[in-house]
Amino acid sequence: MTSLTIFRRELKSYFAQPTAYAIIVIFLILSLGFTFTFGNFISLGDASLHYSFFFWHPWLYMLIAPAVGMRLWADEQRNGTIELLGTFPVSTWSAILGKFLAAATVTLVALALTFPIVITVNYLGEPDNGAIIAGYIGSFLVACTFLAITMLVSACTRDQVVCLIVSVTICTIMVLCGYEDFTREFAKATSPAAVEAVVAIGVWDHFSSLNRGLFRLQDFVWFASFITVCLLGTSTILSAKRA
Amino acid sequence: MIEVAKLTKRFGSKLAVDNLSFTVEKGDVLGFLGPNGAGKSTTMRMVTGFLPPTSGDAKICGISITENPFEAKTKIGYLPESAPLYNDMTVIGFLKFCASIRKLSGSAKKNAVEKAIETCFLNSVAHQSIDTLSKGYRHRTCLAQALLHDPEVLILDEPTDGLDPNQKYEVRQLIKRLGKDKAILFSTHILEEVEAACTRAVIVDQGKIVADGTPAELIAQAPNGSLTELFRKVTTTDTAA
Numbered sequence: 001m002t003s004l005t006i007f008r009r010e011l012k013s014y015f016a017q018p019t020a021y022a023i024i025v026i027f028l029i030l031s032l033g034f035t036f037t038f039g040n041f042i043s044l045g046d047a048s049l050h051y052s053f054f055f056w057h058p059w060l061y062m063l064i065a066p067a068v069g070m071r072l073w074a075d076e077q078r079n080g081t082i083e084l085l086g087t088f089p090v091s092t093w094s095a096i097l098g099k100f101l102a103a104a105t106v107t108l109v110a111l112a113l114t115f116p117i118v119i120t121v122n123y124l125g126e127p128d129n130g131a132i133i134a135g136y137i138g139s140f141l142v143a144c145t146f147l148a149i150t151m152l153v154s155a156c157t158r159d160q161v162v163c164l165i166v167s168v169t170i171c172t173i174m175v176l177c178g179y180e181d182f183t184r185e186f187a188k189a190t191s192p193a194a195v196e197a198v199v200a201i202g203v204w205d206h207f208s209s210l211n212r213g214l215f216r217l218q219d220f221v222w223f224a225s226f227i228t229v230c231l232l233g234t235s236t237i238l239s240a241k242r243a
Numbered sequence: 244m245i246e247v248a249k250l251t252k253r254f255g256s257k258l259a260v261d262n263l264s265f266t267v268e269k270g271d272v273l274g275f276l277g278p279n280g281a282g283k284s285t286t287m288r289m290v291t292g293f294l295p296p297t298s299g300d301a302k303i304c305g306i307s308i309t310e311n312p313f314e315a316k317t318k319i320g321y322l323p324e325s326a327p328l329y330n331d332m333t334v335i336g337f338l339k340f341c342a343s344i345r346k347l348s349g350s351a352k353k354n355a356v357e358k359a360i361e362t363c364f365l366n367s368v369a370h371q372s373i374d375t376l377s378k379g380y381r382h383r384t385c386l387a388q389a390l391l392h393d394p395e396v397l398i399l400d401e402p403t404d405g406l407d408p409n410q411k412y413e414v415r416q417l418i419k420r421l422g423k424d425k426a427i428l429f430s431t432h433i434l435e436e437v438e439a440a441c442t443r444a445v446i447v448d449q450g451k452i453v454a455d456g457t458p459a460e461l462i463a464q465a466p467n468g469s470l471t472e473l474f475r476k477v478t479t480t481d482t483a484a
Contacts (some may be wrong), residue, residue, distance in 0.1 A: 005343040009329070016331045080327030084388075085292040087323075088344050089316040242294050 002090045006098030007105075010072075014106050019071070023112040027064055031114060047125025049132055053117055054211050056190070057139045058175045058203055061107075061146050066167035068106055071148030072099045080147060083166045086242070092235050100144075101150055107143040111136065131213030138210030141223040142203050146171045148230035156238045176203025192208055244269050244396050244424035250299035252285050252450075253352065259285045261450035262299070267443075272422035274441035275430035278478050282450040283430040284324050287400050290428070291321045301454065303396050317345070320389030324400040326382045330374035334365055334384050337373060338391065345392040348456070359387040379410045382477035386414070390421075397421060403436065415440045434470040438460070448478040 014020040031053070035041045041053030046052075076082040085095055119125045150167040157163050176182045178199050187195045199205060206219040245267040252260040260282040267273045275283050288294040290301040294314045298339050301308045306315040322443070329337055338359055338415040344350040360369055363383040368376060375386065386471045389397060402418065403411040410435075418427060418440045431437075437444045446461075454461060458470075465473035 002344055005340065009340050010330075012336075013329065013331050075311070077331070080323065080325040081329060082327075083288070083293055083323045083325070083328055084321075087291040087316060087319065087321045088341075089313050089346075090344060091313065 002088075002100070003094040003098040003110055006090070006095050007101045011103035011105055014068075014102060017034050019068075020106050020109075023064055023068055023106065027060060027110040028113055030060055031173050032117060035117060039055075042076050047121055047127040049117065049121055049135060050211050053114075054207075055137045058075055058207060061139075061143045062171035062175045063168060066145030066150045066153075066164050067105065067170065069103050069147045070154055070160045070163040070167065072103060072151055073154040073234075074158055074163050077114055077158045083144075085240065096151070096231055096238075098233050100147065103147045103151070104140075105146050107147065108140060111140055111143070128213060130225070131211070134213045134215060135211045137188030138207045138219075141210070141220075142207050145203065145223055145226050145230075146174075148227040149174075152230045152233045152237070154232045155241075174201060176202070244304055245269075245398075245428060246301070246302040246305075246363065247286070247290060248300050249299045250289055250301060252282070252289060252294065254299045256363060259450055260289070263452060264299075264449070265445055265452065265455070267428050270423060270424050270442070271416035272427045272429070272440055272442045273416060274437045275428060276432070276437065276444060276474065277430075277436070277447040279432075281447045281478070284400055286447070287321075287398050287428070287430065290412075291319055291398055293318050314328065318395050320392065320394035320397045322382075322389045322399040322402055323405070326385035327339060327374045328381060328385055331372070333370050333372055334376070334387075335360070335369045336379075337411075338387055341388040347392065347430040351395075355391050355393075359390050364413065369406070378405045379407060382406060382408075383414075386417075393427055397425055397427045397429075398459060399427065401431060402429055403431065403433065407429070408461070412435075414430050433472060437470060441442050446477055448476060453477040455459040 032054045035049075035053045039056065044052060073082075090206055098167060118132060121132075122129070146167070149170050150163065153167045154163045154169070157166075178203065182197055186198060206222050208214055209219055220230035247265050250260055250263045251258070255461055263282075263286060265273070275286070279285050279439060284300060285294065289296045290303070290308065292308045296309065300310075303315040304319045306318065308315045329340075332340065335356065338356045339352065342355050347355050357448060360366060363382065363386055365383055368380050368384075373381065376384065382402070386399070386402060389399070399418070403414050407412060415436060418429065421427060422440070422442070429440075443455075443457050444461055445452055454464065454473065456464070461473060462468050462470060466476065
């Protein structure tokens with residue numbers, strides 16, 4: 001119940017400042033821009049959004065998700081309102097959940113506003129709409145994972161810039177880890193076991209399968225566990241900071 | 244209503260609060276005095292549940308803040324020292340948010356917010372954005388959020404800090420009025436507030452209580468009958484330590 005109150009407050013706060021609008025516009029420009037330029041959407045002639053559109057999302061999220069999430073706890077600590085939250089009859093977990101959902105909603109709005117590309121691809125050809133829906137789900141889950149990581153980092157520091165840099169680094173590592181060009185180079189230097197371990201941290205394996213329209217339980221479990229662990233970590237850090 | 248028992252707080256090697264014990268009953272207005280760094284804010288943060296104590300406990304209306312923080316926090320209205328607020332909200336928006344957090348809804352919420360605005364004289368700024376408010380109004384907005392749910396216990400950290408003389412007077416009168424049926428603990432540096440608003444006062448220094456009594460008793464203890472002299476006598480200064 002109080003999660004909802006905090007969720008609403010946080011969401012209103014996002015849209016009361018230029019932050020949300022700037023991020024949404026930039027995401028739309030970049031994602032759709034890349035689709036038609038580097039994604040070769042028209043020339044490929046393939047009625048699927050797999051390579052031209054969804055491929056860019058993890059690369060965009062590794063920069064955009066930290067930008068959305070960096071203010072979540074850093075702002076509270078800088079303003080001193082963490083003291084208000086800490087003395088309200090609100091559990092830390094409710095606050096974490098409310099804030100996380102608000103950040104996820106901002107990302108969801110940005111993602112939802114890319115609907116013109118779906119209309120376009122349906123007009124130009126006969127795509128597998130199930131795969132497109134799965135792709136959107138996968139994209140949203142990747143964004144949520146990066147947001148959860150950002151939230152964890154945001155709880156550690158008062159400084160938004162430090163939070164941004166550290167989160168971007170972690171998210172970049174996760175994007176690079178599963179990326180084929182990178183793993184190929186990496187495989188030349190180390191054993192297959194090490195490569196597998198590194199790939200497991202990366203988002204690509206799980207994102208790609210959803211992108212192709214495969215709903216595998218292991219992917220959902222991976223995303224859900226990662227997000228849950230990060231949020232629990234946030235709770236621990238916030239409690240530890242005061243003790 | 245507030246029972247503090249052997250409250251201790253250690254930050255690494257520094258002992259900020261040392262075995263503090265005191266009680267505040269309903270109808271009591273306890274003034275918490277002391278030099279800067281004495282441990283006043285730390286004590287209040289422990290009593291309100293923001294900081295976990297190293298040892299000891301505080302009970303609010305019989306509910307332990309360490310064992311049952313959720314319930315205990317519903318009984319407290321707290322004004323932190325920095326009067327923190329969400330700058331992107333309006334005064335009324337912020338108070339509505341706090342009222343929702345306090346599980347007020349519908350007409351109860353509306354009435355509580357209106358009453359708090361009236362009590363703290365915020366009518367003229369109710370629809371203004373918080374970042375445009377002066378210090379006095381910011382303090383009063385934060386005080387208003389502490390009063391929304393009509394708590395039995397009020398804990399105010401330097402409630403008149405930075406206010407002009409008129410506002411100081413108003414806040415002291417408000418504390419006196421509210422003190423009649425609540426337990427109020429407030430900290431201050433201003434010794435004249437002790438006589439103006441308190442029924443009892445406690446002086447702390449380096450985490451320990453060094454004087455305790457009604458204003459009359461403390462004045463009786465003081466050399467020259469001056470509270471300032473008593474304060475200087477029982478506390479250490481930065482230069483001395």
